[in-house]
Amino acid sequence: MEHQQTCSSADIAEADERLEKVKHAIEQFKLMKGALIPVLHEVQDIYGFLPEPVLQVVSEELNLPLSEIYGVASFYHFFSLTPKGENVIHVCMGTACYIKGAQAVLDRLSTELKVPVQGTTEDNKFTLEATRCLGACGLAPVMTIGEKVHGRLVPNAVPKILIEYK
């Protein structure tokens, strides 16, 4: 936790530009009813996660208690309070993918990367996540690494795919 705080504070001190972007977004949504979720989307878009110091800024600007912001942020799966690795892997665990063996692919990724699901590798290269449905059932089982979609997976294909990103 300590590490994470220093990390995000430093990030923010360095990158005023990003904070400016957040403030600009808040300005845009401020007068709108129900602005909190759209603002959180913007923050996550800009930082890749929701850093605490930035949430404090959101709290002041939108005049909402930080506790309420955390309540909302932690409710939705899409929002993350911790930083992610360079490459985020989403393994689809929708029914079609599950039936076709997505669990084995996920297990294999976890073994290869030596991280549990939702974990980030020590070198910060990969974050492994299970996601609900990517809606590409025709290619089941499917995973995405960053923007790229890998379909018709078998556990054996995993090591080779990971090499592309190492």
Add this chain to the structure above:
Amino acid sequence: MKLLTDLDAIRTLTQSRLDNRRITGASGESITFRSVMVCGGTGCTSSDSNTIIAALEQEISSHGIESQVEVVRTGCFGLCELGPVVIVYPEGIFYSRVEVKDIPALVEQHLLNGKPYDKKIYEKTRHGEEILSFEETDFYKKQVRIALRNCGTIDPEVIDEYIASDGYKALAQVLTTMSREQVIDTVKQSGLRGRGGGGFLTGLKWEFAAKQNKPQKYVICNADEGDPGAFMDRSILEGNPHSVIEAMAIAGYAIGANQGFIYVRAEYPIAVQRFTKALDQAREYGLLGDDIFGTGFTFNIDVRLGAGAFVCGEETALIHSIEGHRGMPTPKPPFPAVEGLWGMPTIINNVETLANIAQIILNGAEWYASIGTEKSKGTKVFALGGKVVNTGLVEVPMGITLREVIFEIGGGIPGGKKFKAVQTGGPSGGCLTEEHLDCTIDFDTLTSLGSMMGSGGMIIMDEDTCMVDVARFYLDFTRDESCGKCTPCRIGTKRLLEMLDKITEGKGTMEDLENLEQLSLQIKNASLCALGQTAPNPVLSTIKYFRDEYMAHITDSKCPAGVCKSLISYEIDAELCRGCSLCARKCPSDAISGKVKEPYVIDKATCIKCGVCFDVCKFKAVAIV
């Protein structure tokens, strides 16, 4: 602002382009202009259809035939299994699994010389020497495309093409010639029921909201498709976004609302981008905004991104999410149609429901009501997935049988395996078996069998699927997605999951089985919203139809399908093993030992049952026992 006459002019101007995307029966050299349609849905985009479009354009320009060919990025054609899909008109030749390396030959042979490029022609369109159009294949033959009607035939990013396919004509007709009551009556008479899961009569919902005497009302489009294994809403937004915008405006007029919201999953980037673009175009044309068609009617639509909460499919939870809170449901009544967003009357319709509206207005309530069954009118889009040959998106008339959908349209089970079950309705639905294959698909039949229509995911399972594991999979989902507000759902689903875990681990007892059933019924009766009320359906239906499989886990400690890890182990057949050592090298827990060229052995105590040895063995020497 566009007037009616402007729309007519656009229609006339663009019509010839669309006419060219029809199968004419013309052949070879007599064709002077071709349309190359490339699927740009998420499925095909994932298998690189964008690169294919770029390669096509480059190749076409290098031959200097730009004036004789158009390349169109469309919405989903449905046959996702075969992506990337390319269709060339006017012949209607269907190419599947096209790769960039195919493009030069495809362009030269087909677009330059008029001879279909043999290598990638979809197998099912071959009929001896003759090549059939895709519409004649089993996959398309029985489909009736209403909600999906423009998916695959127009460029979803060009509003003129939507207008040319009778787009915004229904909105014009409603605003200039119909009273609010007439619109509601038409929708009511059509018998259209909500396609989001509940199956409530759409016209009736509109009527409730219309009757409220409040200064502000809202129309919400629920595009937060959260069902694992369903992607019809996503495909409609990607392939025909204007149909949703038009229908929302019609709904707004009918109930007296001037503001709409679309609540769409942030996980669907292509859908969000295309819909936002469509909104901009509609605003630019004055088809949204103030004084639409000069009739004084004002309507706007804002986009709200969902944030990954399945419970937001529930109306009241969705409303709270738009208001900026946690998406937790509240008891009904009051129904949103009476007291919804910010306390004002609000109707929430699902994407697929809305995609039918313009067609109902244009063709009349009777036309729509003539399709389907007595109580389930029209068509339903299903996302076929799992162990079925043709995975993809199909739209079929209500009343069709499961067998027709799975075996005729879906092409049956791949790999010579045996059909075991079909799951409809996602986590809220249930599993049906072989004996139900001839049952008709409609809201009431599916519910009476212990499943439901839901949003329309249809997952096919074969003999390699463990039904207890499937129930556990769904419970894991609903337990995770429960918002936690009401105790039966929060704690009940957790207890159900624990019992299912116990059974799949071989530690279950007959008492657990009884408790499973009892608790399931209690959760159904006591939960606050539809998530909890339907969460036990996968458990109840699998116990009902696959009791023997539960029994095998409990009394014999066996998983007949060979899925549940605790109940299986891996063994190497000494006769088949050639001693290549590959399994030993790949085993992550060093559980395999032996000498090269002699049979290897798995130490069951160290084995973590990851199945790597099973996957890598080239001699099928590793067996699940």
